[in-house]
Amino acid sequence: xxxxxxxxxxxKRVTRISVSLIFLYGVYILLHGHITPGGGFAGGVIIALSFxxxxxxxxxxxxxxxxxxxxISLAESAGGxxxxxxxVLGFSGGFFFLNFLRHGTPFELFSSGTIILCNIAIFIKVGxxxxxxxxxxxxxxxxxxxxxx
Amino acid sequence: xxxxxxxxVLMIAASxxxxxxxxxxxxxxxxxxxxxxxxxxxxxxxAPDLAITQLVVEILSVIILIRATVGVKLPAExxxxxIGYFAFAVVFAGVFLFFAHKAVVQLPPFGEPIMKIGRExxxxxxxxxxxxxxxxxxILDFRGYDxxxxxxxxxxxxxxxxxxxxxxxxxxxxxx
Amino acid sequence: MSLYLLCLILFLIGIYCLLxxxxxxxxxxxxxxxxxxxxxxxxLLGYRAGGEAPILDKHEALTNIVDPLPQALILTSIVIGLGxxxxxxxxxxxxYDKYRTFDINEIKKLxx
Numbered sequence: 498x499x500x501x502x503x504x505x506x507x508x509k510r511v512t513r514i515s516v517s518l519i520f521l522y523g524v525y526i527l528l529h530g531h532i533t534p535g536g537g538f539a540g541g542v543i544i545a546l547s548f549x550x551x552x553x554x555x556x557x558x559x560x561x562x563x564x565x566x567x568x569i570s571l572a573e574s575a576g577g578x579x580x581x582x583x584x585v586l587g588f589s590g591g592f593f594f595l596n597f598l599r600h601g602t603p604f605e606l607f608s609s610g611t612i613i614l615c616n617i618a619i620f621i622k623v624g625x626x627x628x629x630x631x632x633x634x635x636x637x638x639x640x641x642x643x644x645x646x
Numbered sequence: 647x648x649x650x651x652x653x654x655v656l657m658i659a660a661s662x663x664x665x666x667x668x669x670x671x672x673x674x675x676x677x678x679x680x681x682x683x684x685x686x687x688x689x690x691x692x693a694p695d696l697a698i699t700q701l702v703v704e705i706l707s708v709i710i711l712i713r714a715t716v717g718v719k720l721p722a723e724x725x726x727x728x729i730g731y732f733a734f735a736v737v738f739a740g741v742f743l744f745f746a747h748k749a750v751v752q753l754p755p756f757g758e759p760i761m762k763i764g765r766e767x768x769x770x771x772x773x774x775x776x777x778x779x780x781x782x783x784x785i786l787d788f789r790g791y792d793x794x795x796x797x798x799x800x801x802x803x804x805x806x807x808x809x810x811x812x813x814x815x816x817x818x819x820x821x822x
Numbered sequence: 823m824s825l826y827l828l829c830l831i832l833f834l835i836g837i838y839c840l841l842x843x844x845x846x847x848x849x850x851x852x853x854x855x856x857x858x859x860x861x862x863x864x865x866l867l868g869y870r871a872g873g874e875a876p877i878l879d880k881h882e883a884l885t886n887i888v889d890p891l892p893q894a895l896i897l898t899s900i901v902i903g904l905g906x907x908x909x910x911x912x913x914x915x916x917x918y919d920k921y922r923t924f925d926i927n928e929i930k931k932l933x934x
Contacts, residue, residue: 526698531777534694534877536785538901542702549709573804577797584790600776604880609776615786615793622797623901626804627706630908633811634713637915647825654828654862661832661855665839670847677851684858691865692875692888696897700861703904707854714847714911731842739834743827750826757871764868764889772878780876780887784894796898803905807912 503556512554519547523624530616531609537616541623548628557635569629576622583611583618650690657683670715678708695781825866833859846914846924850907857903861896868892 503509527540552560601608657680664676681704688697754760767784777783785793836859839852868889876890914924921929 531779531782534779534781534875535698536695536779536782538897539695539698539702542699542706542901542904546702546706549706573801577801580794580797584794603772603776603778603878609783610787612775612777612782612786615790616782619793619797623800626800627904627908629804630807631710633807634710634908634912634915637811637919650825651828654825654832657858658828658832658835661835661839664851664855665835665843665848670845673848673851677854680855680858684862687862688865691869692873693865693893694875694877696865696893696900699897699900703900707904707907710908710911711847711850714850714914735838735842739838742834743830746830747827750823750830753826753867756823756825756866757869759868759870759889761868761870761889764891767890768876768887778878780878780890781893781897784890785897789894792895792898796902799902800905803909806909810909810912810916 503559504554508554512550516547516551519543519550523547527616527620528606528613531612532604532606537619538623540616541620542627544620544624545627545631548624549631552631552635561632564628566629566632569625569632573622573625573629576618576620576625580615580618580622583614587611650687653683653686653690657687671712674708674711674715677711678704681708695779826863829859829863829866832862844925844927846917846926850910850914853910854903854907857899861899861903864892864896 523540523543526535526543527537530536530540548564600610603609607613660676660679660683664673664680667673667676681700685697685701685704688694688700767788768780771777771780771783775783775787777787833856836852836854836856839855840849841852843849843852868891870886870888873886873888874884876887876893878884917929918924921932923929
């Protein structure tokens with residue numbers, strides 16, 4: 498597997514367009530999570546797949562210059578912490594995890610209180626976590642030597 | 647309902663192929679076929695949330711498994727079939743199927759679940775949460791604790807992968 | 823009824839592959855097959871004949887909806903399965919790094 502220069506020119510040109518489309522699709526699945534099927538988990542995995550698409554097409558070093566390791570771990574921790582803070586803030590209404598924002602009218606985009614905020618927190622956490630797993634697996638270099646028969 | 651049976655038989659055939667074939671890359675691709683069959687089953691069983699999630703998770707897990715097999719030259723499984731293991735597996739399968747048949751007969755028939763709690767959730771989801779997708783309302787409002795547990799499991803697995811693979815990177819760095 | 827038994831046969835294939843095969847990657851594949859079978863079994867339990875997907879509609883009131891509770895539980899389980907598979911692959915890669923083989927009989931003989 499050629500690791501420094503990525504794939505051919507055609508793949509790189511098409512990737513520039515398709516990565517933004519996959520990203521947009523993931524954000525759409527996230528934001529409409531309380532109206533149509535989907536939600537935070539599916540959206541997070543789609544975002545991680547779009548970043549992996551970038552790493553596979555451009556090679557390891559060229560893609561890691563944009564996204565550093567500290568930023569990814571910061572994003573994952575921030576997502577988990579945001580979820581927990583929303584849960585603890587429910588104590589203002591009396592219970593843990595209470596849905597304390599106003600519910601709005603159904604079938605609108607900004608309805609259902611804390612559900613959309615929890616979806617966003619899960620989205621950031623799952624996306625950053627799965628991309629961190631892939632980076633850890635891709636950076637391990639196994640030297641290919643002669644087989645012992 | 648015949649299509650459910652057909653897809654399930656195709657999944658069983660693909661899983662037997664994934665199990666028996668010697669080349670590792672081909673067996674991982676056969677596992678991907680089983681996962682896509684499962685996506686179709688979820689769509690036929692009226693669970694669109696699960697179908698979307700299973701599809702993208704299947705793609706990611708095939709990518710991760712292919713990473714385990716690339717660049718690895720290994721001899722094929724040259725183990726001859728041992729009669730002892732095979733006979734034990736057959737006996738175990740027979741005992742399991744016997745007790746499973748006894749248990750499955752006592753379940754409610756396919757297509758008529760009891761749904762004591764499900765009815766409450768369906769009737770009260772729109773007033774109490776304002777969400778229209780009942781599965782989202784369940785995992786983020788009625789049963790938010792389970793989602794908190796699941797987020798911590800994902801966090802633990804990310805930490806585990808980084809801890810297992812970081813020492814290898816350091817050793818390689820020192821060796822080079 | 824026959825659907826439940828076919829699902830349990832898929833589970834048995836996964837467990838057989840996990841127990842009998844010598845290659846570590848085949849064991850991971852067997853684990854994945856068993857996990858698919860368990861997820862399918864839960865959703866088969868919750869299906870209602872003639873039911874609709876659990877999403878409410880704006881223009882008409884749905885009367886026959888499939889059980890949403892098993893779907894919520896299995897949604898979590900699918901993502902957890904991905905995390906466990908990733909951790910298993912990481913451990914197997916480290917084992918290959920140290921012992922240069924995937925065969926567990928060889929790994930049992932070579933120590934340290």
